[in-house]
Amino acid sequence: MPPFAHGKPEHDVLSCNLPIFVEKPLSLNLETAKNIAAEIERRGLPSAVGHHWRYLDIVERARDLLAGRPVRLAIGHWLDKVPPVGWWLDPALSGGQVVEQAVHVLDLARLLVGEVEMVHAVPAVNGVDGEVDRAVAAVLRFTGGATGMLATTCLLRHKHRVGLEVHADGIALDLTETRLTVDGETIVQDDGQAKIRVARAFIDAVRGGDGDVRVPYHEALRTHELALAVARSAAQSRPVELDGQGVS
Template sequence: MAYSEKCRVGMIGAGNVAHRHARVLSGFADVEIVGVTDVVPTAAEALASTHGAPAFPDVATLLSLEPDAVYVCVPPFAHGHAEEAVLASGAAMFVEKPLGVDLTVPTRLAAEVARRGTLTAVGHHWRYLDVVRTAAQLLADHPVRLVNGVWWDKVPPVAWWIRSDRSGGPVVEQAAHVVDLARALVGPVTAVYAAGTGTPPPVPDADVDAATAATLIFSGGAVGTLSSACVLGWKQRAGLEIIADGLALFVGEDELVVRDGAGQERRIPGDPDAARVAVDRAFVDAIRGIGDDIRVPYAEALETHRVTCAIAESARTGQPVTLAAPAGPSVPAPRSGRAEFDGHDPRAVPVEGGSADG
């Protein structure tokens, strides 16, 4: 792509997360949203009109515009056909997490991504938090021994979330951010053992577990736990506690809490809105050839998805699940920023706000 050209982006899906990405992308002077499609036409029209773009009745019509990139922001159960069409078109592809309700579709898509060599990114924006980079730097000389991940929250206000065959369950859909953070900071997970309540949250027609607890074994020797609950009316806590030699951390979207050898507590504020901008900026920069900071391509996201699906399987069957070692090295959490380039920077100021993340 020539430096002076805009990156032409299509949107598949017009829910809350798609609105957030569109708002961020519209704040970049070198991006043009060329069209939106959704199975609910009024939703597509609402998102498209907000950003001066047309709405289209289906994916094929959107792809006929030959966009440079496509964002796939669909519910977990709807992944598959959209990605296959995007891959066949030759466009770069950004997929919102989770990749699916189980491993069937994501495994097939990952093979196709690898075969085609498609540029991809997945919306694990926590990897772009400055506090995550700081945590990684602090842990570089302190072996991790114990990890405790938590996601205690409410049931999101979307009908499909409470059905396991539609969402994959709370660990797959919601706690995936924490699992991805654990993989980024501690390393690959080799085994899990989990238990669920076997009863749903107090919401009509729900069949997902109200709470899940899991034990995780990491390849480097660390052990950990993950707990998830969706019975509150608010988000109580979401993040990762890490105990390393002489160091204790809590890493969340909003802050990093550090206790070191002196026992003094330091609190470093996080900036989730900046991370939500950064994940999109990195994708666009990679397409334009002016940056190389995609931290979670599709293959890397699949490794996180394998862990969350293993936890869900173990909770369902009551049996431990062993995971194979990743085919390649994990993409590291700390990166130094975008590549330098000469000339005028076409990027605009960061976008304000941001919706609750999916």
């Protein structure tokens, strides 16, 4: 489901008292997503959002390696091409690259580093008025004391680099969707089962079992708020403060 289509479909499903699995990003604005989250909570229904990176087995390995080592620097990238769908270049339909794509990296940063309390994003001068920013650079300040950066671009002809670097005392990790590099040397390949695991966890939860749902809707809402804050900062050319606790 494209970003601009969210809202009514979710409420239609929830009105039938059905559990819901939602594709990211949650919507083009925070209010739509908050209303859906409130309805899910009111009905007490299982929910999940497709942030499948949290199910990468290399992410579990990274968390083990970071145990007892607070991250102090995080550097995220989404350096890619324009996706082959007609609506993507229109920010009123896609929300822009940070919201539509780099939200995966921001979600991983929240998992490995913590909540963000301030973002300051600067876009490149656009070549075409009314289209998404072709490049954005952002600085992030985390509540736990870490600092971070996010760089995005859709100027390329190929997916050049997508992932997150995290640096803690005595260790440097570089995560992509397929592999983990430790201290620039040890490379661990992911098993490629994350998309299956995220779907299986939701199915198990719907069946009433102990489904390992790592990103229910209310958790995805926190990441969505962060992505929208970065986009707003870029649009308004000013820092944007968050409450550092996610969405209450």
